[in-house]
Amino acid sequence: MAPIDPHSFTDSTHPLTTHVSLSLYLSFPTSTIHASALLTLSSPFSGTLSLDSRSLSLSSILDPQTLHPLPHSLSPTPDPIRGTEISVVLSGQSQILLIYSTSPAASALQWLSPPQTFSKTHPYVYTQCQAIHARSIFPCQDTPARRIRYDVVMNIPASLSAVMSARHVRRRLPLPEEATHLDSSLCWCAEDRVVEEFVMEQPIPPYLFAFAVGELGFREVGPRTRVYAESADVEVLDAAEVEFAGTEEMIRQGEKLFGEYDWERFDLLVLPPSFPYGGMENPRMVFLTPTVIKGDASGGQVVAHELAHSWTGNLITNVNNEHFWLNEGFTTYAERRIVEVVQGADIATLNMGIGWRGLKDEMERFKDNLECTKLKNNQQGVDPDDVYSQVPYEKGFQFVLRIERQVGRTAFDEFLKKYIATFKFKSIDTDTFLDFLKANIPGIEKEINLELWTEGVGIPEDAYEPVSTIYTKIISLAEEFKQGKMPSEDEVAEWKGQEWELYLENLPKSCEPSQVIALDKRYRLAESKDYEVKVSFLQVAISSKCREYHGEVEKTLKTVGRMKYLRPLFNALAQSGGTEEKQLAKQVFAEARETYHPIAQGVVESILSKYI
Structure with missing residues (x-):
């Protein structure tokens, strides 16, 4: 076997899947999808083909031409990260038909009952397949090294509608023959159901497969x-x-x-x-x-x-999660270029400053696991959800910016357009990028230590801390807070969320409780409708043992499921050293767990198991 991805059973010597046709019957009462998946390979194959799956109930695997069963087996014990390997024995086929059902606990799906929705009347379901969760919706070669086109026939309640990361073809009534390979007990043609058809004509990595169904x-x-x-x-x-x-x-x-x-x-x-x-x-x-x-x-x-x-991620994709910075570093750079044009250089610089602070925090987070501070890193035996961080975003951004600073923006813009045009609809690794960089900017390796940037730990010395008048002023005001001085109302009169976020993230991790309370009394930060501001303030409050804010912390953790907020707040509670804080973390998670997406549940469980 020649693996191409530490998070997949896919063998590089096997033909790749080029197209997937899915028939999906969504059962809201059971939180399951009854489905068939027709996989088309790039060429006929004889031998044992490996597919990824997680928590799928497999009914049969058929030759779609003859409908005869194909010999297959499942790995006896699911891998804790990769899931269950499906091994299918082929004798010259180029297509495989799999009949299966998803699990109510599918890691890519969150099923919301009517009381959990805004209307309180209709259910809702949505997907989140990144990084390796598409395999819990359909059997596939679940690696970004493999790009697929797909079409979907989705049977849903008539009171709902569906959207997908694909072109919507039509909405129609079900046809009797569409239930041929599915459970005959399904009411495929019931009058209260409809079919939504979609097609994705451009090849995408499986993690970009997405849909949502609800009253939209x-x-x-x-x-x-x-x-x-x-x-x-x-x-x-x-x-x-x-x-x-x-x-x-x-x-x-x-x-x-x-x-x-x-x-x-x-x-x-x-x-x-x-x-x-x-x-x-x-x-x-x-x-x-x-x-x-x-x-x-x-x-x-x-x-x-x-x-x-x-452009950076969907058109050019990292070949696997060990090269995730190719997606996120370039995208963070591209995002800030767009923001600079549309919203101004000051806003773009504030974004850079918040990112710089976040990068330094991640270096502290991974001080005992320096492998995670590298751009190109070893993830063998590592769950990508466990090591998700700002490193590929912000260190990756710093690396791209370092190249731009070396060659100048005009030259770099030309390079970037050529890079995107060259690798469009392809999946690449770090070495491929570096080879392209050196070929198109001769001598760049003499000016920038490319190996240090991509394989070294920590933040290289030639990284760039942003400089602007407003950035410098905010950092200065945060320093003054350490001496007990709050910013005046005149100084913050023009501040919006980003200015406050940058200020709060540069305060000491632990302050005098009286200072924190006074700051909030003046500026009502704990009540902010901007969650970046609210959560940044609540982190400071927790670390400073301001327990009067525990109610707001609990309310926040029960209101939102975004990991950007869950991770720092649960971490602050769990690492505070206080019994009351740890008890609050356990209590809130026990009460809010079912409202979180399965991916977020796993992240919080990991935090609590580590510190409590």
Whole structure:
């Protein structure tokens, strides 16, 4: 066997899957999907083919031409990270038909009962497949080294609608023959169900497979952008329409910087608060947390990041998670270039400053696991969700910026466009990028220590801490807080969320409780509707043993499921050293666990098991 990905059973000597046809029957009462998957290989194959799966109930594997069963086996014990290997014996076939059902505990799916939705009337389900969770929805070669096209026939309750990271073909009534390979007890043709058809004509890595089903409404915000959310949540729809009104301008600026936008649509779905990330760059249908809607258009910066992935990540993809920085470092750079044009250099510099602070915090987090501070790192036997961090984003950004600083922006822009055009719709590793860099910028390895940047630990000495008048002023005010001085109302009069976030993240980890209370009394930070500000303040409050804020901490942890907030707050409680804080962490998780996405559940469980 020649593995190509430490997180997949895929063998590099086997033909790759090029197309997947899925028939999905969504059963909300049982939180399962009854399904068939027709996999098409790049060439006929004889031998044993390996597929990834996790918690799937496999009924049969058939030759789709004859409908005869194909010999197969499952690994007797699931791997704790990779799941269950499906081994299928082929004798010259180029297609495989698998009949199966998902598990209610599928790691990529969150099923919300009606009481968990805004309307309290209809259920909701959505996916999150990054990094290695697509295998819990359909058997596949679940590695970004393999790119697939797909089509989907999705049977859902007629009261609901579906969106996907794919082109919507039509909505129609079910046909009797569509249940041929599925459980005959399913009411495929019941009058209260409909079929939604989708097709994805461009090859994507499996982690970009995405859908959501619920009672959805939308607003038009541009010629190629709609914003979707629960239709009953009119307030969110209206707020999202305003927050993301500048999306088309961002797309146009992205095209100027990086080349043509290749995905036709750039729609946005605002998910329920349990969504574990700020955003997910699913092509054609970006998923967003409602916490990015801040009322001042600053949430558009998350949209800028997901948009930038349309070139760096979705077009050019890391070959596996050991090279994740190729996705996120380039995308963070591209995001800040878009923000610089659309919102100004000061805002872009503030973003850089917040990222710099976050990078330094990650170095502290991984001081006992320095492998995680490398851009190119060894993840054999490591769950990518456990080591998810800002390192590939911010250290990756610093590396890309270091190259730009060396050659100049004009030359770097030309290089970047050529890089994207050369590797479009391909998956690459760090060495491939470095070879391309050295071939197109001769002598760059003499000016920049490329090996140190990609394989060295920590932050290289030639990294760049951002410099601007506003950045320097905020850092100075944070230093003054250590001497007991709060910023005056005049000094913060023009501050928005990002300024406060940068300020709070540069305060000492532990302050005098009286100082923290006084700061909040004056500026009401614990009550901020901007969760970046709220969570940054609550971290300081927890570390400073300001227990009067425990109620706000509990409320926050029970309101949102975004890991950017769960991880620091649960970490602060668990590492505080206080019995009361640790007890609060355990209590809140026990009460809120079922409202979190399975990925977030695993992250919090890991934190509590480590420190409590």
